[in-house]
Amino acid sequence: MTQEKKRKAAARAVQEATGLRYTAALRLEAASRPTDRPSFPLGTLLAECATKPAAEVDWGEDIFTDYVPDLFESDIVGGAIPFTSVLALAGALSAYGPKDELRVEYLDPLDEAVVASRRRRFLIRMLTGGIEELCRKPGCHERPTLERIIDYCEYHVARCDTQALVSMAIDLGTDDRVDVDDALERRGGSRKRTC
Structure with a gap:
């Protein structure tokens, strides 16, 4: 077979x-x-993106290639990947720095790939050049409940232990407080009550 x-x-x-x-x-x-590719630093993928030329890709007859993003052949990822996806990935992971370790969980050439760091997972769509954040649980293709705050999909949030749920609740409360403080500051107000 x-x-x-x-x-x-x-x-x-x-x-x-x-x-x-x-x-x-x-x-x-x-x-x-499992993929047989070793992990790699984000900075190495960025360097490869900056130095590799655009690749000629045969998409077949069903794809209108005028709207397909430019791709390059990545030795690290193991196939063609859009330049725009690497830049979007770098932006999404910028808080962790260029030494943040990534690994390829899944690669279907000319369709999609799943790339994961220690903290976040992303789906890269080859035809659009975009990225989507995925649930942190390996193998899950669902989106997180609240990106950057609750990193798990609804199914996996329900199965988290108490400590993880408390941590997510604290992150959510902190994020909401920052949003409220920013909105009040823009309007010239403050949290202090004046009666």
Whole structure:
């Protein structure tokens, strides 16, 4: 049996077990397979993005290539990746610095990839050049409940331990307080009550 047939058979088994649609089951099955690529610093990916030329990619007949972003062949990631995705990823992870370690969890060339750091996970869409933040749980393709505050999807938040939930609640309260303080400051007010 070829690799492609094995992959499809495994996706069908996941589909039957979970009731997901075939494409979602295929992603879930692929995300559960370990990748053999080592982790790498964000700065190395940025350097590769800055020095590699745009790659010629054969998208097939179904894709109108005038609207596809420019890509480069990444030796680190293991396939073509949009320049814009690397820059968006760098922006999203800028608080952690260029030494933040990343790893490729999943790569489907010319479709999508999942890249994870120790703190966050992102879905990179090759056709649009965009990134979407994903739940922190490896293998999950759902979006987080509240990006940058609650890093897990609803399913995985419900399964967090008490300490993690308390930490998320504190982060949420701190974020809300900063937003309120900023809004009051812009309007010339303050939190202090004057009667």
